Amino acid sequence: xxxxxxxxxxxxxxxxxxxxxxxxxxxxxxxxxxxxxxxxxxxxxxxxxxxxxxxxxxxxxxxxxxxxxxxxxxxxxxxxxxxxxxxxxxxxxxxxxxxxxxxxxxxxxxxxxxxxxxxxxxxxxxxxxxxxxxxxxxxxxxxxxxxxxxxxxxxxxxxxxxxxxxxxxxxxxxxxxxxxxxxxxxxxxxxxxxxxxxxxxxxxxxxxxxxxxxxxxxxxxxxxxxxxxxxxxxxxxxxxxxxxxxxxxxxxxxxxxxxxxxxxxxxxxxxxxxxxxxxxxxxxxxxxxxxxxxxxxxxxxxxxxxxxxxxxxxxxxxxxxxxxxxxxxxxxxxxxxxxxxxxxxxxxxxxxxxxxxxxxxxxxxxxxxxxxxxxxxxxxxxxxx
Amino acid sequence: xxxxxxxxxxxxxxxxxxxxxxxxxxxxxxxxxxxxxxxxxxxxxxxxxxxxxxxxxxxxxxxxxxxxxxxxxxxxxxxxxxxxxxxxxxxxxxxxxxxxxxxxxxxxxxxxxxxxxxxxxxxxxxxxxxxxxxxxxxxxxxxxxxxxxxxxxxxxxxxxxxxxxxxxxxxxxxxxxxxxxxxxxxxxxxxxxxxxxxxxxxxxxxxxxxxxxxxxxxxxxxxxxxxxxxxxxxxxxxxxxxxxxxxxxxxxxxxxxxxxxxxxxxxxxxxxxxxxxxxxxxxxxxxxxxxxxxxxxxxxxxxxxxxxxxxxxxxxxxxxxxxxxxxxxxxxxxxxxxxxxxxxxxxxxxxxxxxxxxxxxxxxxxxxxxxxxxxxxxxxxxxxx
Numbered sequence: 001x002x003x004x005x006x007x008x009x010x011x012x013x014x015x016x017x018x019x020x021x022x023x024x025x026x027x028x029x030x031x032x033x034x035x036x037x038x039x040x041x042x043x044x045x046x047x048x049x050x051x052x053x054x055x056x057x058x059x060x061x062x063x064x065x066x067x068x069x070x071x072x073x074x075x076x077x078x079x080x081x082x083x084x085x086x087x088x089x090x091x092x093x094x095x096x097x098x099x100x101x102x103x104x105x106x107x108x109x110x111x112x113x114x115x116x117x118x119x120x121x122x123x124x125x126x127x128x129x130x131x132x133x134x135x136x137x138x139x140x141x142x143x144x145x146x147x148x149x150x151x152x153x154x155x156x157x158x159x160x161x162x163x164x165x166x167x168x169x170x171x172x173x174x175x176x177x178x179x180x181x182x183x184x185x186x187x188x189x190x191x192x193x194x195x196x197x198x199x200x201x202x203x204x205x206x207x208x209x210x211x212x213x214x215x216x217x218x219x220x221x222x223x224x225x226x227x228x229x230x231x232x233x234x235x236x237x238x239x240x241x242x243x244x245x246x247x248x249x250x251x252x253x254x255x256x257x258x259x260x261x262x263x264x265x266x267x268x269x270x271x272x273x274x275x276x277x278x279x280x281x282x283x284x285x286x287x288x289x290x291x292x293x294x295x296x297x298x299x300x301x302x303x304x305x306x307x308x309x310x311x312x313x314x315x316x317x318x319x320x321x322x323x324x325x326x327x328x329x330x331x332x333x334x335x336x337x338x339x340x341x342x343x344x345x346x347x348x349x350x351x352x353x354x355x356x357x358x359x360x361x362x363x364x365x366x367x368x369x370x371x372x373x374x375x376x377x378x379x380x381x382x383x384x385x
Numbered sequence: 386x387x388x389x390x391x392x393x394x395x396x397x398x399x400x401x402x403x404x405x406x407x408x409x410x411x412x413x414x415x416x417x418x419x420x421x422x423x424x425x426x427x428x429x430x431x432x433x434x435x436x437x438x439x440x441x442x443x444x445x446x447x448x449x450x451x452x453x454x455x456x457x458x459x460x461x462x463x464x465x466x467x468x469x470x471x472x473x474x475x476x477x478x479x480x481x482x483x484x485x486x487x488x489x490x491x492x493x494x495x496x497x498x499x500x501x502x503x504x505x506x507x508x509x510x511x512x513x514x515x516x517x518x519x520x521x522x523x524x525x526x527x528x529x530x531x532x533x534x535x536x537x538x539x540x541x542x543x544x545x546x547x548x549x550x551x552x553x554x555x556x557x558x559x560x561x562x563x564x565x566x567x568x569x570x571x572x573x574x575x576x577x578x579x580x581x582x583x584x585x586x587x588x589x590x591x592x593x594x595x596x597x598x599x600x601x602x603x604x605x606x607x608x609x610x611x612x613x614x615x616x617x618x619x620x621x622x623x624x625x626x627x628x629x630x631x632x633x634x635x636x637x638x639x640x641x642x643x644x645x646x647x648x649x650x651x652x653x654x655x656x657x658x659x660x661x662x663x664x665x666x667x668x669x670x671x672x673x674x675x676x677x678x679x680x681x682x683x684x685x686x687x688x689x690x691x692x693x694x695x696x697x698x699x700x701x702x703x704x705x706x707x708x709x710x711x712x713x714x715x716x717x718x719x720x721x722x723x724x725x726x727x728x729x730x731x732x733x734x735x736x737x738x739x740x741x742x743x744x745x746x747x748x749x750x751x752x753x754x755x756x757x758x759x760x761x762x763x764x765x766x767x768x769x770x
Contacts, residue, residue, distance in 0.1 A: 005621035007444050012614040019607050059392050059441040134411040215411040216468070218656045222404050225657060236390035268650040269657055270608060271603045294645040
């Protein structure tokens with residue numbers, strides 16, 4: 001009974017493209033993730049056209065990045081995060097402010113009115129933790145102090161970016177700024193993260209025997225995966241990215257005594273699912289919209305602004321760790337990845353961006369994601385802790 | 386950035402429902418899979434309506450059953466299958482003929498003309514290996530002789546069912562039977578299975594060192610998963626179910642020296658993905674179409690025909706193994722599961738079935754899937770090899 005064979009072919013192509021891309025990248029001493037994103041560009045609509053975007057593939061990609069941040073959470077203890085809390089907070093805040101200011105100045109300078117400029121600038125803001133997390137994990141560097149600062153800052157960054165998007169969206173529609181409402185949203189998001197992190201880790205570190213109560217021999221994994229999906233959903237209800245909830249779920253699970261087994265069992269899940277995230281990220285680059293000198297010049301400019309502004313913000317925020325570490329943190333915060341793509345989609349849907357601006361912002365987001373891994377990997381290798 | 390939160394909620398509900406259903410079933414000494422299908426009925430559109438069918442969920446379900454049959458293949462050696470080849474062949478052939486004859490007699494008796502009756506009967510034919518495979522795996526019974534006969538017969542069954550569907554579809558449209566064409570289809574499908582099984586296992590058993598050539602530490606798993614997706618797709622191109630290709634991929638991989646590692650790594654993948662298959666199977670039951678005495682009576686009748694006819698066919702085919710083993714094989718062949726659903730959908734789309742007949746055939750397919758696991762589990766426990 002042939003059914004669903006189209007999607008099976010897409011799954012096969014995406015999966016194999018990821019393996020080939022990662023292998024080539026690693027042989028060139030680049031992080032595997034660069035090869036996976038590049039493979040997505042190649043098999044996607046812009047070049048070969050073998051893989052068309054579809055809802056099903058996007059869902060697989062979402063599951064992939066959720067599992068990835070879950071596994072990163074599994075390697076992160078709340079106590080370690082708290083120890084770097086001050087630096088992470090500074091990195092998160094400055095890493096939002098600097099790109100937002102520079103981004104809106106550029107947008108206004110290139111002809112957008114102020115309300116639209118602020119919306120464009122919002123696309124410069126949000127760091128996508130997935131790309132950096134994958135590089136840190138590939139290099140086994142998740143236990144470094146810089147990694148903890150980056151991960152903590154990514155959570156704060158996401159909360160602030162969410163607020164900012166709320167503000168600039170309200171300004172688009174010409175409404176007066178609902179400051180009281182925004183304060184409630186902020187409190188809810190912060191409260192969600194704090195309550196889940198504190199209560200969750202406390203419950204788990206006291207006793208996790210109940211994870212083994214079910215009959216199913218894989219039950220610790222099953223319960224923890226349910227927690228991961230549940231918190232991923234819950235965090236979207238508080239305006240945060242699904243990966244924030246998944247990261248929290250992993251951090252909670254890292255307090256259990258089954259932690260090592262869980263880390264072990266998560267590896268095959270990542271092997272199957274994360275390629276969909278990185279390859280689908282690559283397929284979203286629209287090369288045709290960028291195939292002229294003018295567009296390429298603008299792309300180079302906004303990518304430079306995006307990189308430099310985030311680097312400055314992160315570097316200044318983390319200066320207390322020393323210059324080298326601050327540089328690593330600054331670089332680690334650069335990737336915008338799929339979060340930039342989401343803001344760009346919102347802007348396109350709201351009529352704020354032209355298709356060309358949309359393509360530029362998406363390409364900028366993905367370029368930052370492509371550029372970061374090799375530089376970060378190089379820096380980490382040269383500066384062992 | 387809230388995006389895709391609806392689908393995250395669906396994923397969470399399906400996954401948790403599966404865990405709860407499986408747990409309750411196992412506490413009642415039933416196979417977990419029964420609970421997962423029942424959980425699907427409960428959360429699906431017929432009762433709570435928490436989960437609506439969607440393309441993305443269907444793709445996850447497909448990946449789930451593909452991985453399941455892959456892992457069953459991993460526990461199956463070609464040599465073992467060949468040893469039971471004769472019985473498996475007899476079971477496959479008789480298990481198609483008896484249900485087809487009884488099914489078409491019932492359909493004709495209840496008012497369909499002969500051409501339509503044969504189409505209805507096709508829905509009685511195809512065994513769905515997923516349900517039985519899961520029960521055999523849950524009980525650790527995959528190494529029993531009966532299990533091998535069932536798995537071998539499922540492959541033959543699928544080839545014959547595919548041919549039969551080609552024949553009855555052609556008869557619907559009133560074309561003359563394209564016998565030459567059908568012979569080609571048969572030869573291609575048989576050739577595909579034989580070539581893949583023989584060449585694949587020979588290559589792998591000679592040397593599987595190349596599986597570890599890539600840099601990626603999980604590379605044996607990655608390569609073998611790519612093989613699984615590739616053969617799943619390829620088998621649909623030969624008119625066979627995707628799970629046949631996945632089973633062959635697993636069987637090929639079982640010849641490698643990395644077999645045990647692969648078995649180990651496949652477990653978490655099954656834990657994550659197979660619940661989607663069984664829960665989504667359950668959501669497809671349309672209880673509202675069946676909520677009257679007349680429909681329920683017809684349902685009882687056709688389910689009885691489906692069960693008894695397959696049981697007789699399987700039993701007679703496996704008689705050379707002794708009566709008890711033949712009974713186990715006969716029971717193991719009963720589930721129609723999603724294959725019956727596919728035939729029913731084709732019939733609905735071709736205008737051969739009314740929505741009521743469609744609902745009846747779907748319900749019959751799923752009832753056979755619900756009834757089999759407890760009986761099979763009970764028989765296997767009482768008759769240790």
